[in-house]
Amino acid sequence: MIFESLPTTPRSEELLDKAFSRAARSGRAKSGLEAQESMLQTASSILSDNLENVVTEWPDFGTVDPFYYELADAIVDVDLLRQSLSEVTWASRQIGEIRREYHSKIRNSDPETARKHRKQAFARMADIVEEIEGDLLRIGEARDSLKDLPDIRPDEPAIVVAGYPNVGKSSFVNRVTRASNEIARYPFTTKGVQIGHFERDRVRYQIIDTPGLLDRPEEDRNDIEKQAVSALEHLADAVLFVVDASGACGYPLDAQEELRDAVEARFAERDVPVLTVCNKSDRSRDAEADYYMSVETDEGVEDVLDAAVAAVDWTPDIPPSRRE
Numbered sequence: 001m002i003f004e005s006l007p008t009t010p011r012s013e014e015l016l017d018k019a020f021s022r023a024a025r026s027g028r029a030k031s032g033l034e035a036q037e038s039m040l041q042t043a044s045s046i047l048s049d050n051l052e053n054v055v056t057e058w059p060d061f062g063t064v065d066p067f068y069y070e071l072a073d074a075i076v077d078v079d080l081l082r083q084s085l086s087e088v089t090w091a092s093r094q095i096g097e098i099r100r101e102y103h104s105k106i107r108n109s110d111p112e113t114a115r116k117h118r119k120q121a122f123a124r125m126a127d128i129v130e131e132i133e134g135d136l137l138r139i140g141e142a143r144d145s146l147k148d149l150p151d152i153r154p155d156e157p158a159i160v161v162a163g164y165p166n167v168g169k170s171s172f173v174n175r176v177t178r179a180s181n182e183i184a185r186y187p188f189t190t191k192g193v194q195i196g197h198f199e200r201d202r203v204r205y206q207i208i209d210t211p212g213l214l215d216r217p218e219e220d221r222n223d224i225e226k227q228a229v230s231a232l233e234h235l236a237d238a239v240l241f242v243v244d245a246s247g248a249c250g251y252p253l254d255a256q257e258e259l260r261d262a263v264e265a266r267f268a269e270r271d272v273p274v275l276t277v278c279n280k281s282d283r284s285r286d287a288e289a290d291y292y293m294s295v296e297t298d299e300g301v302e303d304v305l306d307a308a309v310a311a312v313d314w315t316p317d318i319p320p321s322r323r324e
């Protein structure tokens with residue numbers, strides 16, 4: 001996950017303390033003009049390097065996979081975040097400017113005036129760093145909320161499992177998952193997102209259950225959830241919509257079919273195939289579906305998986321439609 005390795009973002013005060021205390025140390029080792037120059041050099045490079053690092057650790061949101069963009073945007077305001085990142089870049093450059101300006105001033109002064117110039121330079125640098133205090137805080141908060149996102153990868157084929165609660169989605173994901181079954185949490189739902197993996201023809205497929213997102217009508221979703229569904233639209237290469245005709249799940253079949261039609265229409269906009277799968281066939285097959293299975297008895301499960309893999313139609317060299 002691209003946000004996983006983002007380092008902690010320093011706060012303005014922290015950064016200034018660090019820069020000025022190191023500068024003082026480096027100044028003590030020298031005397032006269034040289035001491036002032038060394039202090040200026042040390043403080044400015046600590047500030048500008050640290051500020052630059054804050055920005056370069058972030059992916060470029062202009063070219064990032066749309067799945068990541070939409071996902072990040074569901075959690076933080078990406079426009080504001082990008083603005084803050086530009087402010088920090090600006091600050092880093094300003095520090096460099098100040099260093100250049102005062103470097104020549106110091107060189108052409110007597111030691112006492114040089115000291116005054118250096119102090120003035122420090123005051124101006126401190127102003128710049130304090131000016132972006134709010135930006136650093138925003139970036140730090142964004143980093144904290146994005147770093148623990150589940151490890152979903154847009155470069156691997158993804159099958160999204162949708163359907164009303166209790167139709168057997170997580171049982172299915174568990175059943176088809178080989179080794180790594182990860183329960184992850186999206187900050188925008190209280191329920192865990194289940195991500196399983198399985199392999200076919202040496203291709204690793206992600207299979208994702210989405211409680212709280214694709215398990216109820218669109219009008220019941222809040223803005224953040226809508227945004228998250230939009231991220232899933234970019235991610236999914238195929239959707240398995242699971243229905244339960246037995247009534248055991250507690251939702252009438254016509255409500256399930258209505259949700260299926262809505263999900264199908266949404267994903268059709270991005271050419272993502274939606275297969276309807278009637279689960280709990282050991283109890284009832286009384287629904288119109290592309291496939292019938294029972295996770296309980298294992299009947300039909302492999303066929304559904306084959307169909308999903310065929311629908312995904314993944315060829316590593318030809319990227320799927322979502323990355324057009």
Ligand SMILES: Nc1nc2c(ncn2[C@@H]2O[C@H](COP(=O)(O)OP(=O)(O)OP(=O)(O)O)[C@@H](O)[C@H]2O)c(=O)[nH]1
Binds near residue numbers: 166
């Ligand atoms: N008879 C029968 N029961 C099943 C089958 N598949 C799942 N169940 C049962 O249905 C219930 C709900 O299954 P889950 O896998 O938790 O359903 P879910 O859709 O993931 O539910 P949420 O996580 O709440 O969205 C469980 O008690 C399962 O044991 C099946 O094929 N036949």
